[in-house]
Amino acid sequence: MELRIENLTKTYSNGVQALKGVSLTIPPGMFGLLGPNGAGKSTLMRTISTLQEADSGSITLGDIDVLKDKTEVRKVLGYLPQEFGVYPKMSAEVMLDHFAVLKGISNRKERKDVVDALLRQTNLYDVRSKNLGTYSGGMKQRFGIAQALLGNPKLIIVDEPTAGLDPAERNRFHNLLSEIGENMVVILSTHIVDDVVDLCNQMAIINKGEVLLHGEPLKLIDTLQGKVWKKIVDKTDVAAHKAMFTVISSRMYMGKVVLHVYADAQPDGSFESQPPSLEDVYFASIVRHQPAKV
């Protein structure tokens, strides 16, 4: 079962064009959707999750028409939105059981088993009877993935799950995601490159409602082989460099600035070769698609 998105467009009533003809084919396995804030990731995710209408285009999951046959999609969907809340005065166990009922798990015993298993898996078992209102951000996020995994989903959509988590929680979360089976389509949207590096074997980069790149992370990195150059400069020189070269990223390093520049050949002797990373792929694709700024 693969997810096919074709020519999906969406314009909000305030005129913002969130999706401009997005087409993607997503095979089973972990798929990373990388893009900066406001790229249209969440819009795309919500549209796939049946929570939002598209203006035109189509989405199919196997032979399910996602935009029309929402109920069928929901039967196989596990969704963890970017932002969500919980009933603060309900315990994780009760609420998960409630979700299990909504998912259609009618057998009480099965429900109990699966809820217990998920709580163990997400390491929430010990605090299962505590009110959700008392959970920390990471615990809440793990609870979120637990509910998404209820009812043997075939399509799992995880929207920016690690934003705001501390490193330990992020690790824990990655471990959880990595255990999800390969038979289902898992879409992970994020603006953190490491998330994709750690977890995904397919990815796409999206910005301003358009797909910029699409493929396997390693292959994408390969395309930049020998084209990324590094130079450490003073802060005052950054502007000049940006005007002269295609600077794909700049970050502070011990009071100086490390620049990564995209060029087919070494720009000059002051640059040294830099083995490309996925981050470079990401920034390069965004920078190259932006209208040149002076």
Added chain:
Amino acid sequence: MFWEIFRFELRYRILRPATWIYFLVFFVLAFLFMLLLGSDIEGVNFSIGESGKALVNSPYMITGLTTGLGLLGVLIISAIVGNPVYRDFEHNTHALMFTKPVTKAGYLGGRFLGSVVIAILVLVSIPLGFYVAAISPWVEADKFGPNSFLAYAQPFLLFIVPNIIFTGAIFFTTASLTRSMIPNYVGCILIWVLLRVATSLVADLDNQTVAALIDPLGRAAYTDATRYWTLQEKNHLLIPLSGLLLTNRLIWIGVGILVWAVAFFRFKFSYQASDKKNRKQVPVQQQAGDVQEELAAGPATEAKKETARLTLPKVVLDFSSRFRVKQLLRMTRQEFLSVVRNVYFLVIAGAGVGLLFVSAGQIGKIYDTATLPVTYQITDILGGTFGLFMFVIIIFYSGELIWRERGSGVNLLIDAMPVPGSVFYLSKLFALMLVQVLLLVVLMLCGILVQAMLGYFNFEIGLYLKALFGVNLIDWWLMCVLAILVHVLVNNKYLGHFVLVIYYTFSFFMPQLGIEHKMFKFASDTGMFYSDMNGYGHFAWPFFIFKVYWSGFAILLAVLSNLLFVRGTESGFGGRWKQARKRFSRPAKLAATCGFVIFAGSGAYIFYNTNVLNDYGASGETEQAMVEYEKKFSKYKNIPQPKIVDVKLDVDIFPEERDVNISGTMWLKNKSKTPIDSVHVQLSPDVKIKYLRLAEPAKQVLDDRKQGYFIYDLDKPMQPGDSVQLRLDIAYESNGFTNEGGATQVVYNGTFFNSNYLPFIGYTELGELSGEEDRKKHGLPAKERMKSVYDSVNYMTNALTPDADWIRFEATVSTSSGQVAIAPGYLQKEWTENGRNYFHYKMDTPILNFYSFLSARYEIKRDKWKDVNIEIYHHKGHPYNVDRMIRAIKKSLDYYTENFTPYQFRQVRIIEFPRYASFAQSFPNTIPYSESIGFIADVDENDPESIDYPFYVTAHEVAHQWWAHQVIGANVQGSALMIESMAQYSALMVMEKEYGPEKMRKFLKYEMNQYLRGRSSERRNELPMITMEGQQYIHYICAERLYRRRFTQRRPARLPRQNGIPGSAVHAVAGICEIPAQRNARLAAVCDHGPVRKHYALRE
């Protein structure tokens, strides 16, 4: 600092659209109220309270309107003044704000005063709206006096501004300290509870001071200050700022300042509302070791990816409809619990229950004497008092339920679940409906508790269930559907609440705006009026049909709500509309079709009943008919007509069918000095005439069925002294039901109708439109006042039923088996035939042409006073005051025979009739007596404050056997003195003899109150007793004057001597309740078929 914050608040608020929306809403409301009061729009009959006929722009009226709108204004004040500090918490800006170098005084003071100024500016729209309406070209100039600035400004400064300060301080403080807006809703409700307590206290004259003081908005104090104002005072005086009103204003402004002081001292610039909460909210921490371990494990490794696979137990997913139902039940349960576990729900419901117990003490008070807490009284209170709380709960929790997921952010999780949208919608609807059931159960228990507390143990559980769950519940359920629809449509919680409040207000005024047909007013019905005697009677069926009709409509609304229900992030109306068209699936279509079929089918049936089987007469049509009557027939006003001298009738009452057949003869005699060539006969237009002819050869020259006017030309004119027989066979039949549910004269158990059902001879001015303004509206000349007492021409006729003097009377009345039928006269014979009971009554002395017929299942209690038979016909469950009535009859007969003349009859009968009307009326030796004004009175002999009104009403009615049935005035001024004032005086004397002069004080205080209130809406000058006319409120105070005069014999008598009143006595009607039946004798039959009024006063 203060000024910066103050100015910021002003600037921020002025730029908010909400501020302008509030302003506009109130401006429009004020404008409309004033316009409706001040204009003459066809079909619109708008009035407020006891406004009487005061000028629309008089200070009195503007104050009344201002304080009225001020009630709604409280909502706005809570939104505006409650908000400024809460806003910082809502938007999470408090952390930014509190870390700035602001002082507490500057912050709280600036925010508070800024928003108070905004609230004042917003509510200035009220006087502004009034003023613009007053100077608009659409108002009638003669309803207005000169516009004075103070008339508009004073109520605003006296009521609105202090109320903003007081209620604003409360809302500001609660919202700032609790950091939540919800307590403000509760605050609104509690203020409203105080208002209600004040109003329910006003009923007792002794409580008026307390009532005037505890009303936080000052309306009760205003009412108190102007209660007895005459029209002149109302039109010209400003509301005096003194006495109770001043005290009230000072008290509540003081309370406001105190409350604000609490805010100032308790408020903390802290992140959390209180330390306590901090402790509770401590987040659960993972075991420290656990975290370390995870950290050590480092990022997910390739190896881990390969090996660790998520293994979850296999589950079977169930999408069968059976499991859908289970899901629905589970969701419903959860939603239901979320409401009833909410602390504010408990507060609102608790406040309602508290108010219930306060008002329970005032049950059915008449003259400060309560009635027994019979179940229907209790259910009335439950429905009435608690109704608003139910409504508030529906408005509020429909919003809470709709926004529950979105409020806590669970919505996206839930919305992506494989559950049909209808499960979400229905679970919320059902939960809200269940809440209503729960509330009604609580109410029922409260009712029983109240009854037990008052020492009444006849719990009619069946009636409770019927009244609460059979009648009340469906209305609340319909309201639930509507409320949820509004919240779904509006998709903004606060705006949704506001829309529903406006709807609620508007629904009160719909009839006054000319929307009378019950088919156009959501959830309405023809009324469901309970009487112990007749149960719900014939009201039950139309009620049921109307509820089916509205349920059909509600199904359509529910389908619409379900289609537009917000799921996912699509919340704009356009997007949802597109979604809805996709969602309109087969089950939805099926439900909509069912709803439509039910709605249209029952609607057609209702229309057939109200408009085809029955004449749907909007109120304007009745008026029009009266105008036509006058225009067409007033030319016959002075032509001589014969008088009825003998009536012999066969009356067949069919209680089950609610039909009456009347056949018989009337002898008409020419008592004038000229020959009469034509006889004018009038009948109610509702009648079915099978036969109506003179026995002499005559030609029917006019047959106006619409007006019920018939003229017969005699071939041979009647010479003076000649008689002619009128033979008749007529029927009054009930077909289906009317927009009001149907007439209440002939009912299943408790039929009572009078001689209005029979022909009237000649034209009568009583059938003309009487209201001055109404006449003017229809271009009729001002009506001449009553004939002068010195005009001897009129001594030959009387004001009330001018078509007869004294008559001979005989009637055979039949009714269904099990019932007793009663007419004036002595029972000659009683038999059963064809399964029906027959009673033959005959009078052996002449009586007025004023008689009644009654039929019901009665218990009869008999007694004797000398050779006079006393009989009380009462409902089986109403034995409480029967002995009291018998005692009153005996004492009355004692006093009247000793002081006036012998009693002309050999029997006195009191006959109970259902509480569709609440009066007692004296017919010859027959006194129909409503079940509501004495039979269930709870007179406490030991309580000096408790007035024995069953005794008093009985004495009054028995007195009419003299004052009306022996001595009667002509159709001239002053005749009312001899009927009402004398009967009242007589009753007072009997009362005094029985209870002593001390006890009379309280009673007389009530009489005085009635007089002063009556006077306050009188436009014409008051006339001396001898020439009194049509000013009913004077009749009774005259008796009081007569009564008091005995103690001041030495002062010159202010009263005319009685033999100074000419008039050889012709005719009159007596009744403690002088309803229009008297003044509009001709139309009484029409009126009697009119709407059943839900609220009754002893005397209006």
